[in-house]
Amino acid sequence: MGLGAGGPSRLGALSGCTKEASCRVVHAALDLGINLFDTSESYGTEALLGSALREARREDIVICTKLHGGIDGRAKNLREVEATLDESLMQLGTDYVDVYMMHAIGARRYDAIAVPLLPSLQKMKDKGKIRAIGITECFGVDCGHNMLQRALVDDAYDVMMVGFNLLNTSARETVLDRAREQEVGVLDMFAVRKALRDVSTLRDYLHACLSSDEFVSDGAKFVDTIQSALVEGVCESLTEMAYRYCLFTPGIDCVLTGTGSEAHLRANAAAVEKGALPLRLVEAITACSAGWYDLTAQ
Ligand SMILES: NC(=O)c1ccc[n+]([C@@H]2O[C@H](COP(=O)([O-])OP(=O)(O)OC[C@H]3O[C@@H](n4cnc5c(N)ncnc54)[C@H](OP(=O)(O)O)[C@@H]3O)[C@@H](O)[C@H]2O)c1
DSSP states (O other), X not given: OEEESOTTTGGGGGGTOOHHHHHHHHHHHHHTTOOEEEOOTTTTOHHHHHHHGGGSOGGGOEEEEEEOOEETTEEOOHHHHHHHHHHHHHHHTOSOEEEEEEEEEOGGGIIIIIHHHHHHXXXXXXXXXXXXXXXXXXXXXXXXXXXXXXXXXXXXXXXXXXXXXXXXXXXIIIIIHHHHHTTOEEEEEOSSTTTTSSHHHHHHHHHHHSOHHHIIIIXXXXXXXXXXXXXXXXXXXXXXXXXXXXXXXXTOXXXXXXXXXXXXXXXXXXXXXXXXXXXXXXXXXXXXXXXOTTOOOO
């Protein structure tokens, strides 16, 4: 499990946490043995993360950050990429980033933005300013992973960040096997997000997204499958189920949790310590949600 400094929480910055409270979340992560941290030039959390991580030994942690690759509809050139990276390094208080990713590349922008950025990122790698080149998708609008499927054809990435959760398992068929064949490290985002925080939120979300017929035939069955597993005590919460489901899916190397709450972080770390969900529950969930490739958890 890695700690994400973006999403709806941004380490608590979006929910009114003080800087000290956000730093405590990062310190709690380190205490729990979490050593991968994800941020972006656009989250406004690089400096916060950098200062919170100052007490860690640099070689013991993995820092991931991202750049917005486009400017005025074209890809940033080498000078612009290096300037963006140098600013991130300064904010983070480090002289290298472990994983540097092109942020939220849409399928239609891939050829115009991502492809021309690759040589610049390779130069940054050659200079030792980054250790791995990555790319993240725009899951909210590209929920069938078209961009990542296109990127896999280029076989030029060390890391990919994919949206994968109980509601949308389509990456299993379209991204994960191929990424493993190419030895691409896969980070998972959107494991919980908003819809999977608790059962009643999930039920409301499915009500809103599905037609009433679909809700009666599929949505209610999905919620019942989850509810029954909770009543049986297989998991203590839907969030536990969500993170365990994602992390133990073959092909997912790291699930990100985005939180500004130390209590949530501790619960999430304890959840994944429990290991994989029972196979029968995984199969039941996968069967129920299999038809929802276009249903993302916003
Ligand atoms: N395209 C991209 O590159 C991209 C897009 C999205 C995200 N990301 C990265 O992925 C990371 C993960 O993002 P995500 O939003 O997908 O994270 P997530 O972990 O799926 O969802 C985070 C949300 O879940 C809540 N939550 C977490 N643990 C909880 C618990 N135990 N009980 C109840 N609520 C809980 C958090 O609220 P609390 O703060 O209250 O815990 C937050 O609102 C981000 O931080 C970011 O680094 C990248």
